[in-house]
Amino acid sequence: MKTAYVFPGQGAQFTGMGKDLYNSHARAKDLFDAANDILQFDLRGIMFNGTADELKQTRVTQPAVFLHSVAVAECAPDFTPDMVAGHSLGEFSALVASGALSFSDGLKLVYQRAMAMQKACEVHPSTMAAILGLEDAVVEEICASVKEEVVVAANYNCPGQLVISGSVRGVEIACEKMKAAGAKRALPLQVGGAFHSPMMEPAREELAAAIRSTHFNTPRCPVYQNATALPANTVEAIQENLIAQLTAPVRWTQSVQHMTADGATRFVECGPGKVLQGLIKKISPAAEAVSA
Numbered sequence: 001m002k003t004a005y006v007f008p009g010q011g012a013q014f015t016g017m018g019k020d021l022y023n024s025h026a027r028a029k030d031l032f033d034a035a036n037d038i039l040q041f042d043l044r045g046i047m048f049n050g051t052a053d054e055l056k057q058t059r060v061t062q063p064a065v066f067l068h069s070v071a072v073a074e075c076a077p078d079f080t081p082d083m084v085a086g087h088s089l090g091e092f093s094a095l096v097a098s099g100a101l102s103f104s105d106g107l108k109l110v111y112q113r114a115m116a117m118q119k120a121c122e123v124h125p126s127t128m129a130a131i132l133g134l135e136d137a138v139v140e141e142i143c144a145s146v147k148e149e150v151v152v153a154a155n156y157n158c159p160g161q162l163v164i165s166g167s168v169r170g171v172e173i174a175c176e177k178m179k180a181a182g183a184k185r186a187l188p189l190q191v192g193g194a195f196h197s198p199m200m201e202p203a204r205e206e207l208a209a210a211i212r213s214t215h216f217n218t219p220r221c222p223v224y225q226n227a228t229a230l231p232a233n234t235v236e237a238i239q240e241n242l243i244a245q246l247t248a249p250v251r252w253t254q255s256v257q258h259m260t261a262d263g264a265t266r267f268v269e270c271g272p273g274k275v276l277q278g279l280i281k282k283i284s285p286a287a288e289a290v291s292a
Helices: 019-024 026-039 043-049 052-056 058-075 090-097 103-123 136-145 168-180 198-212 235-244 252-261 275-283
Strands: 002-007 083-086 126-132 151-158 161-167 185-188 264-269 288-291
Touching: 002 058, 002 090, 002 275, 019 026, 019 043, 019 058, 026 043, 026 058, 026 103, 043 052, 043 058, 052 058, 058 090, 058 103, 083 090, 083 252, 090 103, 090 235, 103 198, 126 168, 136 151, 136 161, 136 168, 151 168, 151 252, 151 275, 161 168, 161 198, 168 185, 198 235, 252 264, 252 275, 264 275, 275 288
Parallel strands: 002 083, 002 264, 264 288
Antiparallel strands: 126 161, 126 185, 151 161
C-alpha cells in the first residue's frame, strides 16, 4: 500500500485560504511571510481578505494556490509521500513537496509562469471549454477536424470529462460539433486564455529559460508529471517535462491510472478545495481519496 500526495491547480482559490494554517502553524506563518518578501506584494493579505475578483488575477491566483498547497503539505502530520503529482500549476507544489525544488525557487517560477501566461493571453484572445460525456478519442477527433482554427484537448480530468483549449472561434466551432456528437455538456470556461495549447508557446519559451537556470534536486520520491503521466526521477527529465507542460495537455486521468498501477491505494490532496479527490474517485474508484 502506497500513499500519493496530490496538489490542485488554478481555480481552487477562495477568500480566507490559508488563514487557519497561518494562525495555527509556525511553519505556515514562515512560508506566508516569506512569500510576501519574495514577491514584494501582499499576497497573504489578498488570500485572507481579498475579493473574488482580486483572487482571480493570474498573478495572484497561481502563487496563492501554490503557497497554500505547500503550506498544507509542510504542516501535514507524517508527510512521507511514496509518490506525488500536481494538476497543471499543482505540479510546482508537488516538486517542492518532493524536494526537487526549494520553496523560494518554486514560488519565483510560479510567479514567472503566471506573468508569462498572462502576456501570452493578451497577444491572442483565446479560451477553454469543458466537454462532458464523450470519449477522449471522439473529443480528440473533433478538435483535429477544426482545421481553420487552433483547438486541442488540454485537460484529461477523468473519464467523460475533458477540457479543450484554443482560439475563441476554434473552441466555439468545436463545442457545436461536440454537442452534435452527443456531448452532455460543452461548457465555456471563465478563463483568461488557452492554457495547455500551442497558443501558450510564447509563455513556454519565456519560462524555459527560467526553468533551465533554476537549481533542481533529485526528488525524494517519483513525480508523476502532466506532460507524460509517468514518474520522473532525474533533474533533466523533470525540467524538460515542466517546460513542455505549458503547451502540452494535462494527462491527469493517465497520471492517476499510472500511480494506481504502481501501488497507490491512498491519495491525499494538499491545497484548497477537494476537486482532485472527486476526479480520483471517478478514475480509480477503489482508491481512498482524502484531504491532508
